[in-house]
Amino acid sequence: MGEIAMTVNGKEVAAEAEDRTLLVEFLREGLGLTGTHLGCDTSQCGACLVHVDGALVKSCAMFAAEAAGREVTTIEGMAGKDGTLSPVQAAFRDQHGLQCGFCTPGMVMATAALLQEDPAPDVPRIRAYLQGNICRCTGYHNIVRAVLQASGQDPDRALAAE
Ligand code: FES
Numbered sequence: 001m002g003e004i005a006m007t008v009n010g011k012e013v014a015a016e017a018e019d020r021t022l023l024v025e026f027l028r029e030g031l032g033l034t035g036t037h038l039g040c041d042t043s044q045c046g047a048c049l050v051h052v053d054g055a056l057v058k059s060c061a062m063f064a065a066e067a068a069g070r071e072v073t074t075i076e077g078m079a080g081k082d083g084t085l086s087p088v089q090a091a092f093r094d095q096h097g098l099q100c101g102f103c104t105p106g107m108v109m110a111t112a113a114l115l116q117e118d119p120a121p122d123v124p125r126i127r128a129y130l131q132g133n134i135c136r137c138t139g140y141h142n143i144v145r146a147v148l149q150a151s152g153q154d155p156d157r158a159l160a161a162e
């Protein structure tokens with residue numbers, strides 16, 4: 001047990017954790033940031049995705065201690081301070097890219113990372129990139145539409161070209 005400090009959503013934070021505490025547990029239980037979801041705990045569902053130093057990371061597959069001193073961004077850090085949704089979040093809302101919402105934080109974090117790498121991904125690239133994100137509700141179609149909107153593409157046109 002010891003104190004672990006890191007920057008989360010632009011704020012320096014610290015909390016007690018054990019060596020084996022996972023980053024997802026640290027965020028949820030140590031810091032109360034419950035927007036990051038724990039779905040499978042075995043690195044298969046993508047619900048726990050966050051950014052660590054700008055890279056997409058499954059927070060159930062990283063110890064909190066490994067994130068010490070680093071910059072972590074969670075879903076709580078995506079909207080503006082006044083609550084304005086980020087373009088990715090707004091696109092998920094507009095395109096009905098969520099139902100129960102359990103997978104949505106991970107989907108949003110993955111989409112943001114994808115658009116950093118590839119600002120205008122085509123449909124196969126979107127589907128391939130989100131393969132590690134499981135959604136039990138939507139059938140993925142509206143999620144793909146949301147990513148297309150977030151990247152400034154016309155979802156109808158891009159999907160018609162498939
Ligand atoms: S909870 Fe981390 S991938 Fe499922």
Ligand code: FES
Pocket residue numbers: 097098099100101102103104134135136137138
């Ligand atoms: S919206 Fe329910 S799991 Fe994706």
